Amino acid sequence: MSYDGLWSIGELAGHAGVTVKTVRFYSDRGLLPETARSTGGHRRYGPGALERLRLIRALRTLDLPLPQIRRILDEECARDGTDEVDGVGGTHGAGGGDGGGGALESAVAGRLRDLGSQLTALRWREAALRLVQESPRGVRAERLRLVGALAVPPSTASMVRFWRAWLPARMPARSVAAFLDVAVPPPPEDPAPEQVLAFARLNALTTGPCTGTERFRPAAHTSASVGALAGLYAGLAEAYELAGAQLRRGRPPRPGEALDGFVAAYTGPYGRRDTPDFRRLLAGRLAADPRIDRYWELTAVVLTPPGHRPEPTPGSAHDWLLAALTAQNATRL
Structure with a gap:
């Protein structure tokens, strides 16, 4: 100096x-x-x-x-x-x-978000590469095509579009958002190869113009008022959550609070009271409704790490509740 x-x-x-x-x-x-x-x-x-x-x-x-x-x-x-x-x-x-101060904290927080996104993208690329490496030669080309259609990190946009087209147009925005929260599986941050494949298949299943989705809609969509539709999906969300707890415990379908809430959710759209006759009617209507089983099967794989009991989905919870309703109706004959 x-x-x-x-x-x-x-x-x-x-x-x-x-x-x-x-x-x-x-x-x-x-x-x-x-x-x-x-x-x-x-x-x-x-x-x-x-x-x-x-x-x-x-x-x-x-x-x-x-x-x-x-x-x-x-x-x-x-x-x-x-x-x-x-x-x-x-x-x-x-x-x-x-x-x-605030500028440093903000910069560090933003950088951490960026790194988190980059790490998630790297984990998805690694899992996709392992998927291709482990795939039998006869299915490798198809799986490459499926995985290649995904953004990295992957997006749920195609699933959101699918369900928005499937839901009644007059559904309240809050009810739509609540349904999407449970119906659209978030991409795992550290996926296994089978979860990458399931997510890619979900993306393929829901990609493209959402025409013809009306053929998948349940009968309750066609006659319910705006208020009844909001009540239906709010009630179903509670019933599915209760049924999901039963599924996690490995319990067979049975009457109880979950089933009662499930039936109560449908009383508004159908303008009926909860009676044995209505329960028989409802079981028949629900059994005749179109199904999207493949979507829920793939969703369960996306949500469930390998080696764990399958995570309940709205689809598996619905099936559990319908089975419980059918069994209850049979005991009343």
Whole structure:
């Protein structure tokens, strides 16, 4: 350090363990302003520049972009009550203090989100590669086509479109959102190859124009009012949750709170009271309704890690409840 307490660019680079080119790069971009210029026009830096440079290097190690680093440095300066280099990082720099303010927290949180998405994409690519590697030669081409149609990380957009076309057009938005939450399986963050294949098949099943979905709609859709439809799906959600708990315990279909809630959900759309006659009528109507079994089979695979009991889906819960209703009706004959 010279008599005036300032460093040359080479001295600053030496103290920081970086090249002169690195110091010049950050200086030229306004991240590391010099304190003064020598009579010969050479840059001179105060002691605070070393901590600022170390902070810049630490933030770059975290892969933060330069504009975000600039905002963090500006916030550090404002908090320390300084305009330039000397007050930055002396007590709040890369190695001390409270670790930064809102700009740093926001940048780190955003970077963590980005990395999480990248890691999920890498895990999906790894599982897809393992799927292809483990596939018999006769099905490899088909599976490549299915997996190749997926975005990475995968999207549930095709499933959402399918169900929005399937649901009655006059369904309240809140009821639609609640149904989508349970009907559309989220992609696993760390999938097994069989989960990748099941998700790819779900994507293929629901991709394309959603024409003809009306042929899959249950009879209750055709006659129910807006209020009755909202009540139907709210009631079904509760009944499916109760039935799902029974399925997780491996219990066979049977009467109880889940079945009572299931039947009660349908009383509104059909304008009937819960009576033995209505239960017989309902069992017949539900048995005649079109089915989307393949969708729910694939959904169960997506939701269930290998080696675990299959996770209940609205489809498996519905089947359990319908079986319970059918068995109850048989005992009343």
